[in-house]
Amino acid sequence: MTKKIYKLVVLLLLCQTYVFAQNISVTGKVTDSDNLPLPAVSVKVSGTTQGTSTDIEGNFTISVPSTATLVFTYIGYTSQSVPVQGRTTLNIRLAEDATALGEVVVTALGIERSAKSLSYSTTNVSAEELNKVTGANVLNSLAGKAAGVFVTQGSGGPGSSPRIVLRGNKSIAGSNSPLYVVDGVPIGGFSDYNPEDIESLQILQGASAAALYGAQAANGVILITTKKGKLGTTSVNVASTATFDSPFVLPELQTTYGQGSNGIASTTGNQSWGPKISNGSDAHIRDFFRTGENYVNSVSLASGNETQRIYISYANTTAKAMVPGYGYGRNNITVRGSSKAFNNKLTVDGGINYINRHTKNQNFSGWYNSPMFGLYLFPMGDDMNKYKANGGGKWDASRGFYVQNWPYIVNEHSSNQNPYWITNKITRDNLNQRTNLTGSAKYDLTNWLNVAGRTTYNNYGSDEEQRFGATSDPTSVGANGAFNKRVNRGSELYTDVLLNANKALSSNLTLIANAGFSNTITKFDEIFNGNDGAGNTLFYADYFALQGLTGNFISTSEKTKRIDRAVFGTAAFGFKETFFLDVTARNEWSSTVNDPFFYPSAGLAYVLTNTIGTNNFLSYAKLRAGYAEVGNSLSFGQAATNSNYQVNTSESVVGRPTLPFFSGTDTISLKPERSKSIEFGADLRFLKDKLNLSVTYYNALTEDQVFTIAAPTGSGATSFYINGGTIRNKGIEASLSYDTKFGAVRWTPSLNFTRNTNRIEELSSLLTTDRFVLNSGNRLTNLFLLRPGSSLLQGRKYGSYHDLFGKTYQYDANGKQLFDPVTGLPVLSATDDQFIGNANPDFLLNMNNNFQYKNFNLSFLVDGRFGGLVSSSTEQWLDFKGLSKRSGEARDAGGVMLNGRLVDAQTYFGHISSKADYGAAGLEYTYSSTNIRLRELALGYTLPKFGNTFKNVNLSLVGRNVLFFYKKAPFDPELASGTGNGAQGFESFQIPSATSIGLTLRAGF
C-alpha cells in the first residue's frame, strides 16, 4: 500500500518541470515590523508557479528573470508585490495584516491555514487562557471557554476525567467524546497530559476533520499543539500552582429532630424521625472532609538553532483529595526534538511522552462502599466521634483484629457502612502508566509538495487493586474480606503516510491538498481475579493476595485486537483569497465492520468584505457553509455472529447473550453509523475589529445508530445489537468578543452561547416496540428512546436522547391533582414510564472577562447552564431517613398539607421517596440543572523586569467554582454519577465538587 503511494509521488513529481532562461539570482531577507526574521515566507514569481520560501533566518535566494515581480506572502501578514527591476538584493519588511491578526489556524493535519479560508467553525483556546486556573485535570479547564462545548464533571476527586461533548450527543451507544489530536496525531485521551506542554488548543466543533481521522472526529476534534523548542534561544519556564479545595455544596439537613421513628426516640435504626432534640448538628459532614490540596509543579526547557530544536519538560501533580486517605500523584515527562537535514528538505521530529499516575485509596461513589452514603445518612443526634477511632473499628478479641464499628450496617437496598471504616479499610489503588512515542518525517519534494510519514505508539497499562477489609458490608463482602485485582495493558499503533501539496495554481487560484493512508492497530489485554460477592471470601482474613482467593472466585481474561485502515484525500481551493472550497473523501476498512465504507465532505467559505469592501462599522465578514458525512465503524465484537463464549466461575460456558439482530435464521449485517451534517456560519468583525462575532448553525442527522436493545421475548437472544435509530442534533453556537480600553484599563470580554436540541427521528422498523430501554434501575428515572408516535411522548412529536421517565403525580380530567381518599397521599402513576424531562441543558451561556491594568490582570469566567434536569438519589434517601431539611420543616408545620389535609410527615416522605427504593415519585427528586456560577477567577501580577536572568515572573491568585450566583438543585447539578452515556441526569452520593482557591507562579528564564 505505502509503495503505491510512493509511486504516485514519483508520478506527481514528473509533472513539475519548468525551465527558465536569462535569469538573475536575487537574494534577500524578509523581516517583520520589529525587524525579526520571518522564516517560511512564500516568495513567488508573479504570474508563474515558480517560487521558494525563506529559511529560518528569513533569507531567500531565487533565480528569476530580471523583469519579474516577486510576491511575498505569509499568513497573518499583508502580501507585498515587489518588481525585481534587475536588483540582486531585496530586503523586505512585511506588515502584519490587521484583519488577519492572530488568525492563523492549525488545521487537523498540523497544516497552518489562514482562518478566513476555513469553511467550518473552530475556536482557539490559548494556553494562557486554558491554564489560568490549573487543576489536576486539564480538561476540566475547558468548561466555559468556547461555544459548543458541554462539560460534565466526573464522579469526583482528582484523577477522574470529565465528560466532554461537542455539539450534543450524537451516538446512543457509541462514544460521544471528541477526538484528541496532538501535533497532528490522534491519541486516545488527553486528560492526564501536562497542561504546561500545550502551546495552543483548537476546537473543531463539527465533523470537518473526519476525513483525516475517521469516525471519532464526527464528534468534533480538539487539536492540541504542543510546545517545541524555540529558535535561537534557550528558555526555561517554571510554573507552580498550589490550590486548596473545600466542598462546594453539601446537603442541607434538618437538625431539629433526632434518631427514631414516628416521633419516638430509638437508637436501633438509622432513621431520624424521632422527637425534637437540642444537640442536633450536621457538623460531622463538614468535619469528615479535609482541605484538599493540589500541587502542580512543572519545569520546561526549550532550545533550538537553525536545524535542531528540543523541548524537555517535567511536571509533577500531587493531590490530596477532600476525602481523607485519597491521594493522587502524576508525573509527566516530555521530550521532543526536531531536526532538519538535506538543505532543510527533510524534517524529522520525535518525542516521548511518559505519564505515570498513581491513585491511592480512591473511594467508591454511589451507593455501595461509598463513604458519602454512611456519612450523609448518619442519624441526627448520634455522635460521629464514637465511630471515628481505630479507623472506624473496634477490637474484637475473638477475631484478634479491629472489626467495623457501626451500628447501622443494614441491608436496605444498599449497604450502610462507617465512612471512616471505608476510608481506612476499603481501599482502591491504581497505578497507571502510559508511554507515547511519536516520530514523524517530512520531506520537501519541491517547495510546494512534500511527503510526510508519522507514527505514534501509545502503550499503556494499569494495575488496580481493591481491598475490602474483613467485616465490611456483609451483603457484598464475605466474612474474611475480599480482594480484586485487575491488570491490563493496551496499545495503539497509528501510522500514516501523506502527500501534501500547497500550491498557487495561478495568481488567483491556490490549492492545498493531501492524500494519504493510515493504519491503526489497537490491542487490549486484561486479567481480573477477585471475590464473587458475599458468597465467596478470602481464606485468611485480610490476606489480600491472589493466593488468598479461594472457592469460586472470579477469574477472567480479555484479549482483543482491531485494525482500522483508511485512505483519504482532501483539497482546499482558494480563489482570489475570497472564495474557498474544501473537499474531502475517506474510505475505511475496519476489522469490526463487514464491509468497507466511504464518506465525503465539502465546504465553502466566502470573504464577503473582499467584495463589498470594509467600512468603519464592518471590518470583516465571512460566510461559510459545509456538508459532511461520517461513517462510524462498529464497536469491537458487535458485528460478530459467532462471538466467543464467556466461561463463568463454575467453568460453565455462558451462552451468547447479545448478538446482532436476527429473526429466526435471518441475521442482519450491522452497518456503521452514519452522520450527515450541514453547518452554516458567519464570522463578522465590527468597529475596526474591536467587536467580533461568530455564529454557526448546524444540523446533524445520525442514521443507523447502533445500540443494544432488550430482545423481544422468544427471539432467542437476551439483547440485540441493531441499527436501531436516527437522531438529529441541531443547534446554534455563537461567540462574541470585544476589546476596548478605559484609560489605562484594557477590557476584553467574550461571550459564548451554545444551544443544542436533539430528537429521535426514527426507531428501527425491524421491531414493533414503541421504546428502547437504554437505562433503568437507578430507582428514580429511566432512559427510554421513544418511537415517534409513542403514547409515552404525551403529545410531543419526537422524543430526545436523555429523556427521563419515572413516576409522576396523577391528575383528573380537570387538571386537579389526585390524592388517595384514605391516606390523603398523592397518587403516583402506576408505572415509572411517565415523561419528566430531559437531562441535557437547553443552552449554555458564559462570559469571560479580562481586565488588564499595567501589570495587573483580572479575569473571571461566569458560566451559566440553563435548563436540563438531574435526579438525585441522595435527596430521595435524605427524605426517607428524615434528614432532609424539608422533612424537618414539614414536622415543624405538624405535617404536610395536601389537598387541605395534614398528612404525617414520615408517612408522606416515606411515600414519595418509596423508602429509597423503586417506585418513588421520580418527578419529586428531579431538579432543574439551571445554575450560574463564578467558575474561574484569576488575579495576576506580572513583576516588572528585573535582572537579566528572569525574562518574566507572574504571580496569580486563582479560584475555581468560587460561588453560585444562582442554583436550584440542592447539590451541584453538574455532577453526574458517571461520564457514560447512560449515567447522565442522575446524581447519587457523589463526592461533592470542590471550591478551589490557590496561587500560581510562572517564571521564565
Added chain:
Amino acid sequence: MKMKYINKNNFKLLCLGLLTLAAPACTDDFEGLNVDKGRISDADLAKDGAEAAFLLPIMMNNIVVTGTGVQTQQNLQAESYAGYLEAPTAFIGNVNTMTYSTKGIWAGSYDASTNNVMNNWLTMQKKGYDVKYPDLYAIGLILKGMAGQRLTDTFGPYPYSKFGNTAEPKFDSPAEVYAGIFADLEKAVAALLAAEKADPAADTKRFAKWDRSTFKGDYLKWVKLANTIRLRMAMRISVVDPAKGKAEADKALLPANGGVMDLSTGSFQVAASATAVNPYFTMTNAWSDTRMSAAIITYLDGFKDSRLAVYANPATHAPIAGTFRGIRPGIEKPADKKPYINYSTFKVAEFAPVKIVDGAESYFLKAEGALRGWNVGGTAQSLYEEGIRASFTLNGAGGVDAYLNSTSTQAAYVDPANASLNSEPLTSNTVKWDEAGSFDNKLEKIITQKWIALFPEGTEAWSEFRRTGYPAQYAIAFPTNPRLPKGTFIKRLTYPNLVASSSKAAYDAAVTAYLQGKDEPDIKFYWMK
C-alpha cells in the same frame, strides 16, 4: 496528470483508484479478529466433543437458579406464596411481590430460564445438534421442557412453540405450551433410551463431565426425570383435560419408557460446581434476606414431623428462643428487619446443591393418580405412605412409622412481635390416612405431604396450591394490590416490564386472548382452580 486538473471529481477518482489497488490487501489480516480471544471459541469447543454438551451446565443451573439469582427468581415470589420461606426484609417499602405488587420489579422469574435455558436450547437446535448429538440434545430438550413448564405455570401464556422462529414470536396459550412440552419430553425420552440401547456407556463417556446434577450423567435417571415432569404435568391438567391427563400419565408410567424418579434416583439436585456456595446459605447468612415461613413451621410442628429439625434452625429472638417460628407471608416488615431476622432460619449447608425435583414427588403424584382412578400400580394409601417414607429417608429423618399414624394437626401461629398476626390452625387435616375420608380429605393429605416433601422448591408447591387449594395457607396480612384484597391469594406473576415493552404486539395479543385482557396477578388460567 497535472495538479491543476485535479478537480473534485478527478480527486475522487484518484481516491477510488487507490482504493481498488489497496482493497484486497487491506483486509487480509482481519480474519477472526472481531472476537475476544480471552473467551472460548467454537473451534476450542469442538475438541473432546465438548460442543455437544457445553451449554447443558448453564441450562441446568437456571431451572431453579443455583446462584443468588434465585432470590428474585422465586425466593421472593413462589417460595413466599408456597409458605416455605419468607424475607424479613422490607423490600421497596413492603410494596413488592410478597405483598402482591408484582409490576415493574424483579424480572428474574421470567428472565433466568428464558435467557439461560430457552436461548441456549435454541443455539443447540440451530447448530443442528438434534441430528448430530440426539442424546445430548435430548438433555437440552428435558431442560427446555422443565423451564417451559415452570414459566407457563408462573405467567400463563409463553412463546414456547415458536421460540426463536422469528424475532417476535407469538405467545402460546398455557394449553399449547403444555402440549409442546409433552411432545418435547416424549422425543427426549425416546432419544435417550435409543442412545442407551446403542451404547450403555454413552452417557458416562459423553455426558458425565457436563452433568452438574446429582444424576451424574446417568441417562436412565434423566429419563426418569423427564417422565416425572410428564406425570407432574399430566396431573396438573387432570381436571381441566382429564383424558389428556390420563393419557400422558400412562405414557409417563409405561415401564418401556423408563419409569419415574423414586428412592433409587433420589432428588434431582443441581449445583453450579462442587465449591459453589448454595444461594440460600448466602441469602440466610450474609444477606439475612430469607427466613422460614409460618406455614411450613406450623404444619411440621403440629404434625410432630422430625423433618422440622432437618429443614430449620430454632429462632434466636429472646421471647421465642429455642422454638421454631416462621414469619407470616406478606406482612409489613420493619426497615431494620427486627425481630423477624431472628426467627427460624433455613438449615442449609454451605455447599449443598439446590433441589429442583424432589425424589418423593412421583409417589404423591401416583397416589393422586390412584385417587383419580388412573392406572398407577398401587393404592392411594400405599403410594401416599411410600411417599412419606421416601421423603423421610431422603431427609435422614426418623420416626416415620409413628408419624404415619399421627392424628395431630397443624399448630396455631403466634407472632410475639404482632399479636394481630396470630392464627388458629387453618385445617384439621392429619397425617394418618383415612380410607373412609372424602376425595377432598384424601387429596388434602396427599398434597400436604407432597408440599412438605418438596420444601423449599416453591414454584411447584405454589402451582399445586393454585390447582388444589392445599395445603391451607395463611392469607397475606398486608396486601398492597387492590386487585388482591385480604383473604385472596395470588394467581400468577405479571410479565416483566421489558417483556411488555420489547414484545408489545405479541404481549398484547396474548393478554387479550388468554388472560381476559389483563396482565394482572389475580387472573386465573388453564388448570387453575
